[in-house]
Amino acid sequence: MSTAPARSCGSCSLCCKVLRVDELHKPMGVWCSHFKSGVGCSIHGSHPASCNNYQCLWILSPTMPDAVRPDRCKVVMSIDDGGRRIIARADPAYPDAWRQEPIYGQLKAWATAYWFKGRTIYAMVGKHMWLITPKEDVDLGEPDERSPIGYEVGPDGHLKVTVFPPVPEGVEFDPEAVKAVMGHVPPR
Numbered sequence: 300m301s302t303a304p305a306r307s308c309g310s311c312s313l314c315c316k317v318l319r320v321d322e323l324h325k326p327m328g329v330w331c332s333h334f335k336s337g338v339g340c341s342i343h344g345s346h347p348a349s350c351n352n353y354q355c356l357w358i359l360s361p362t363m364p365d366a367v368r369p370d371r372c373k374v375v376m377s378i379d380d381g382g383r384r385i386i387a388r389a390d391p392a393y394p395d396a397w398r399q400e401p402i403y404g405q406l407k408a409w410a411t412a413y414w415f416k417g418r419t420i421y422a423m424v425g426k427h428m429w430l431i432t433p434k435e436d437v438d439l440g441e442p443d444e445r446s447p448i449g450y451e452v453g454p455d456g457h458l459k460v461t462v463f464p465p466v467p468e469g470v471e472f473d474p475e476a477v478k479a480v481m482g483h484v485p486p487r
């Protein structure tokens with residue numbers, strides 16, 4: 300999808316399937332109509348800016364092994380929201396791919412390293428989403444992307460997670476409003 304500074308995509312095109320492309324009204328989890336097998340992007344050069352600008356974590360992290368190139372492990376990992384979220388999006392044809400090693404171990408290691416540092420880790424299959432914490436993976440269902448997610452740690456050590464109603468278009472998400480109800484607010 301993009302030209303990388305240290306690595307190239309090679310024969311991988313998985314982001315053309317798993318990512319949403321707003322300019323094309325392309326939903327997540329389905330191949331872009333401009334993707335041609337064996338060719339790649341059939342409108343390369345006039346493809347949308349969001350495609351041109353996209354770089355997955357495998358591209359950005361030269362130390363990640365070749366085995367986790369997205370078309371090989373069936374998971375596209377992205378850093379999002381100004382660095383506050385890491386999202387592992389599995390190819391819907393391989394919905395358990397994010398639970399396989401070495402991807403799952405990497406997600407847990409990030410969750411452990413970043414849980415108290417303002418960066419949250421998610422897995423997605425289509426619109427279905429999981430919050431990955433050091434201790435557990437919380438099934439969030441299919442939350443609206445404008446829905447704030449709040450959580451608090453219960454006395455048993457497990458999380459209570461609330462998915463709030465979507466923030467209307469044009470209204471800024473107010474983390475303090477969620478904090479007033481719940482203990483913490485993972486950035487979205």
Ligand code: SF4
Nearest residue numbers: 300308311312314355
């Ligand atoms: S998922 Fe990553 S490696 Fe694959 S085509 Fe997209 S940017 Fe390139």
Ligand code: SF4
Nearest residue numbers: 315331333334340350
């Ligand atoms: S326009 Fe091209 S680069 Fe963008 S998603 Fe479609 S096939 Fe991929």
